[in-house]
Amino acid sequence: xxxxxxxxxxxxxxxxxxxxxxxxxxxxxxxxxxxxxxxxxxxxxxxxxxxxxxxxxxxxxxxxxxxxxxxxxxxxxxxxxxxxxxxxxxxxxxxxxxxxxxxxxxxxxxxxxxxxxxxxxxxxxxxxxxxxxxxxxxxxxxxxxxxxxxxxxxxxxxxxxxxxxxxxxxxxxxxxxxxxxxxxxxxxxxxxxxxxxxxxxxxxxxxxxxxxxxxxxxxxxxxxxxxxxxxxxxxxxxxxxxxxxxxxxxxxxxxxxxxxxxxxxxxxxxxxxxxxxxxxxxxxxxxxxxxxxxxxxxxxxxxxxxxxxxxxxxxxxxxxxxxxxxxxxxxxxxxxxxxxxxxxxxxxxxxxxxxxxxxxxxxxxxxxxxxxxxxxxxxxxxxxxxxxxxxxxxxxxxxx
Amino acid sequence: xxxxxxxxxxxxxxxxxxxxxxxxxxxxxxxxxxxxxxxxxxxxxxxxxxxxxxxxxxxxxxxxxxxxxxxxxxxxxxxxxxxxxxxxxxxxxxxxxxxxxxxxxxxxxxxxxxxxxxxxxxxxxxxxxxxxxxxxxxxxxxxxxxxxxxxxxxxxxxxxxxxxxxxxxxxxxxxxxxxxxxxxxxxxxxxxxxxxxxxxxxxxxxxxxxxxxxxxxxxxxxxxxxxxxxxxxxxxxxxxxxxxxxxxxxxxxxxxxxxxxxxxxxxxxxxxxxxxxxxx
Numbered sequence: 001x002x003x004x005x006x007x008x009x010x011x012x013x014x015x016x017x018x019x020x021x022x023x024x025x026x027x028x029x030x031x032x033x034x035x036x037x038x039x040x041x042x043x044x045x046x047x048x049x050x051x052x053x054x055x056x057x058x059x060x061x062x063x064x065x066x067x068x069x070x071x072x073x074x075x076x077x078x079x080x081x082x083x084x085x086x087x088x089x090x091x092x093x094x095x096x097x098x099x100x101x102x103x104x105x106x107x108x109x110x111x112x113x114x115x116x117x118x119x120x121x122x123x124x125x126x127x128x129x130x131x132x133x134x135x136x137x138x139x140x141x142x143x144x145x146x147x148x149x150x151x152x153x154x155x156x157x158x159x160x161x162x163x164x165x166x167x168x169x170x171x172x173x174x175x176x177x178x179x180x181x182x183x184x185x186x187x188x189x190x191x192x193x194x195x196x197x198x199x200x201x202x203x204x205x206x207x208x209x210x211x212x213x214x215x216x217x218x219x220x221x222x223x224x225x226x227x228x229x230x231x232x233x234x235x236x237x238x239x240x241x242x243x244x245x246x247x248x249x250x251x252x253x254x255x256x257x258x259x260x261x262x263x264x265x266x267x268x269x270x271x272x273x274x275x276x277x278x279x280x281x282x283x284x285x286x287x288x289x290x291x292x293x294x295x296x297x298x299x300x301x302x303x304x305x306x307x308x309x310x311x312x313x314x315x316x317x318x319x320x321x322x323x324x325x326x327x328x329x330x331x332x333x334x335x336x337x338x339x340x341x342x343x344x345x346x347x348x349x350x351x352x353x354x355x356x357x358x359x360x361x362x363x364x365x366x367x368x369x370x371x372x373x374x375x376x377x378x379x380x381x382x383x384x385x386x387x388x389x390x391x392x393x394x395x396x397x398x399x400x
Numbered sequence: 401x402x403x404x405x406x407x408x409x410x411x412x413x414x415x416x417x418x419x420x421x422x423x424x425x426x427x428x429x430x431x432x433x434x435x436x437x438x439x440x441x442x443x444x445x446x447x448x449x450x451x452x453x454x455x456x457x458x459x460x461x462x463x464x465x466x467x468x469x470x471x472x473x474x475x476x477x478x479x480x481x482x483x484x485x486x487x488x489x490x491x492x493x494x495x496x497x498x499x500x501x502x503x504x505x506x507x508x509x510x511x512x513x514x515x516x517x518x519x520x521x522x523x524x525x526x527x528x529x530x531x532x533x534x535x536x537x538x539x540x541x542x543x544x545x546x547x548x549x550x551x552x553x554x555x556x557x558x559x560x561x562x563x564x565x566x567x568x569x570x571x572x573x574x575x576x577x578x579x580x581x582x583x584x585x586x587x588x589x590x591x592x593x594x595x596x597x598x599x600x601x602x603x604x605x606x607x608x609x610x611x612x613x614x615x616x617x618x619x620x621x622x623x624x625x626x627x628x629x630x631x632x633x634x635x636x637x638x639x640x641x642x643x644x645x646x647x648x649x650x651x652x653x654x655x656x657x658x659x660x661x662x663x664x665x666x667x668x669x670x671x672x673x674x675x676x677x678x679x680x
Contacts, residue, residue, distance in 0.1 A: 079589055081585055081588055081589060105591045105593060106591070107591075108588075108589065108590065108591035109590070109591035112589065112591075113589075113590070114585075114586065114589040114590070116585070116586060118581055118582055120580075120582040120583055120585065120586035121586075122583060122586075122600075122601060122605075123605070124604045124605060133590060133592075133600075136600075137590060137591060137592045137596045138472070138591070181590075185590065193587075327460040339578070
């Protein structure tokens with residue numbers, strides 16, 4: 001990221017004490033006591049201490065830390081879901097901690113949309129009405145908000161689900177609704193609080209990818225909270241590392257990986273030689289289409305052309321992987337009027353277990369462009385890995 | 401006891417207070433009395449104007465729509481029995497009192513319940529009052545009702561409202577306080593005002609609990625309306641009361657069974673109403 005970017009939010013000397021004698025706790029902090037000592041002496045918890053950072057216009061900033069590091073407190077201080085004890089948060093010329101209740105309301109409506117870890121969708125509202133919520137309370141007229149909500153639902157791939165209720169959707173889809181609700185609002189900053197942490201790994205991976213694409217397309221300033229270093233490295237333009245309520249490092253993913261600020265960061269990142277840490281499960285994509293062993297050549301060809309594939313994996317009823325078919329041989333068989341695909345099956349194809357690291361995976365691509373099949377120990381097809389995904393992962397080691 | 405501790409004249413104080421209220425606010429109580437009596441008469445006349453079979457048909461259809469065939473058949477048999485026993489008019493009178501008492505109770509309870517959910521201080525004030533209202537023997541409410549509103553149905557409604565209101569308040573508060581914290585956070589994060597949060601998020605989500613409270617209120621109202629026969633409230637209660645005075649157990653049980661039938665119908669109906677909302 002370049003330095004010419006404008007600053008969107010300035011956070012200065014932000015602190016938060018949980019307790020009723022906050023002055024005393026801050027005074028002890030200024031005398032050099034640490035969090036544990038302050039807790040012991042006063043019974044108050046120093047949630048955040050002296051936080052300073054800038055959020056740049058259009059960047060995806062990840063705030064990362066373990067549980068108890070204060071990251072959830074920090075994101076909630078930004079829109080004052082939690083009242084900061086001291087410090088400034090400046091956005092668009094306004095200092096958030098000093099706003100009146102009414103001004104705060106306007107500030108939240110204009111500047112902040114939030115996506116929550118457990119989705120926090122309104123169960124009594126349809127998907128469409130959930131997406132409309134932010135606009136509705138701002139008093140935007142019906143037609144306009146319906147239009148905007150539909151657009152944002154489309155952007156997250158939920159077209160056609162407008163009338164469903166949240167409990168009819170899977171976790172991944174629910175979080176898409178959460179994202180659509182935030183996008184429809186068209187606020188200037190997107191706050192994402194462990195937004196993908198409740199999703200299972202495969203879906204999570206997809207959502208990260210989609211968020212990156214969406215974010216690059218829309219240039220929406222995004223602050224993303226996570227406890228997962230891989231996630232932080234994967235999506236962040238910059239990363240802020242938080243420990244015990246203090247910032248330990250701010251930097252790009254490469255900087256964090258290659259020049260850790262202290263032992264704490266180093267412990268996080270050590271061994272993140274991604275080619276050894278990242279597994280096939282992590283980079284695999286769901287299979288777009290498979291052929292069945294009892295399909296005819298023409299059926300298979302149609303499936304392939306519909307999904308723009310050159311080769312297709314063949315599975316049986318239990319999704320056990322039988323082999324791979326090439327378009328060329330299928331074409332010949334179809335022209336020759338054959339009905340079965342059995343003899344066309346190529347059984348010598350690259351395959352790998354889901355827990356194999358990328359280091360093993362990478363050589364399998366030499367000279368071939370067939371996606372590598374990921375199979376479980378019952379030979380069932382779980383997904384495929386394409387070369388691009390592996391390269392992308394390896395590139396993130398950041399050999400400067 | 402040898403100690404000469406004067407007895408605390410608690411009863412005198414309360415009487416003094418009640419006297420003060422009745423004399424100073426007689427204009428208000430008379431207006432309330434007149435208004436309530438008009439309401440009772442209107443509803444009662446309206447229900448009586450319908451022929452018995454028509455009202456039974458309406459109730460049976462309603463039961464069928466809301467709940468199902470079993471309740472509809474039950475309603476048909478039960479109401480037909482009441483008609484057959486010649487208890488139709490007292491039943492309508494009782495129903496009228498229950499409906500009006502419940503409506504008044506809900507109108508008072510909803511805002512109080514919401515207030516208690518939003519304000520911790522008010523919560524702390526009102527909860528002991530509700531405990532007091534619920535543990536005080538129900539008969540006691542009948543006594544001050546008479547100087548306020550005289551003998552008759554209005555007094556009965558007054559006592560019934562006081563007796564049946566607490567669960568509606570409690571359940572409203574409970575329902576609102578039970579709304580998950582992350583949904584409140586979401587509503588706040590998007591910049592909802594207090595009333596927007598209440599109307600768009602808290603109330604709809606507390607509806608099932610709230611309906612449970614209303615169900616309780618109806619049940620309590622029914623039981624109290626029967627007791628209120630002692631101070632001249634008309635209806636099935638006065639049938640029971642007369643049977644007691646004349647030592648006629650058969651008639652007493654007939655009226656009692658009619659009350660049971662009403663209770664079951666009202667209970668099942670309101671329960672299916674709230675259940676229906678939840679599954680949507």
